[in-house]
Amino acid sequence: MNLHWHRRDLRVEDNRALSSGDPVVPVFVFDREVLGHAAPPRVSYMLSALESLRESYRKRGGDLLVAHGDPREELPRIAAELGAERVVWNRDYSGLAKRRDAEVRDALDEDGIVCQSFHDSLLHTPGSITTNQGDYYSVFTYFWKKWRDRGKGESFGAPGKVVDVGEMEVAELTDVESGDLPTLADLGFEEPVAEIPPAGAETARELLAAFCDGDVYSYDEKRDYPAQECTSRLSPHLKFGTIGIREVWETTEQAKNDAQTEADADSVDGFQRQLAWRDFYAHVLDNRPDVVVENYKDYQYDIAWRDDPEGVQAWKDGETGYPIVDAGMRQLREEAWVHNRVRMIVATFLTKDLLVDWREGYDWYRQKLADHDTANDNGGWQWAASTGTDAQPYFRIFNPMTQGERFDSDAEYIKRFVPELQDVPSKKIHEWNDLDEAERTDLAPDYPAPIVDHSERREDAISMFENAKG
């Protein structure tokens, strides 16, 4: 019997470490150190995913064991008490997780308990896609070409027999509960402000099926328009592994086969390309674990980021006077999720208009996003900040007014999140920074004037990077 340690693979199907066919007892450990880096939206989402996972095990005649504490101590102890043959888990590639897993492995080794870890969460594992010289790629496009042309593994099926610990003849388990999950409050978190979307494998499959049955075919055409709501919404599921990545791949491949036109098939490619970004940033983080605190790209001199607590607060509150930015920041608060185009817009606003260090924005995402993922968010922030892969400062300054006009021309998305602008014609919304004070007050007395002058800040940003280049 294997003790399966669940971490970011909160599902039973298409789960590599669970697929050996061996009888299994599953366990989840609430790790204080990991929770110390977490935040309410994400933990709330995770608890709901765990409930769903527990339900899957109960349907299979077992239950999910729940422990609290340090996995380096809990896993050897539980494995010993159960008399498990092996402890198995699926790999996590962030620096912290790699260190912890190595320590868990050492602790198990010391107790003479066999353990085994598996690649599971990505289509292509970190380090498997490299340049012909064997180096990690630092430019996505080349990575993408190799990624696309490489065969993908098949999905794994259901787990072997789930053992009901209650019916085992084992000495009493110490401090381990059968399926009793803590509440957010038990874990010391406030209720999140945001409305957290439903979690769990069933929801994930429904989302994937619905997406592949329709929106995936217009993904290429519509994905940049936040009001369209045509994206998959799978991000928190991929973060917590409530769906297997191979199953996602196969379902999209099927959609590509079913496509009626070439354009429809190309649109599916466009979505799959986003899955490649996920693998790409996992490669980047695996190669350079320091990117969580350091710039990926070396500049000769320090970038002279500004200290602007008031600006940062206005950004967090969605009170910058740039409508598309404010809409995005308010969506973040309300839904713990933001449309990706808007994530890029608000990130370039913080870094190129407020000239504030990307780390501040990354920290805020980490606190507020249900789908926060170290590799993806860090990659995204550093890309926006021109400190990451494929850094091209001049190419990465968005004009927040133009972006709003181009991607939300009817201001439908903006008005959804910024009610002060409800009755303002979209044309005026997209000219907000050019209107005079009297007209702004007349149109929307409660909505702020732009807190910075974009064209001025654009010049400042360019010289900030010129200076850093040396």
Add this chain to the structure above:
DNA sequence: TATATATTTGA
């Protein structure tokens, strides 16, 4: 996965 500006095109 951009923007501003110069230049060309075409209604």
Add this chain to the structure above:
DNA sequence: CAAATATAT
């Protein structure tokens, strides 16, 4: 003269 396109940053 507005819109499309090329080019520099």
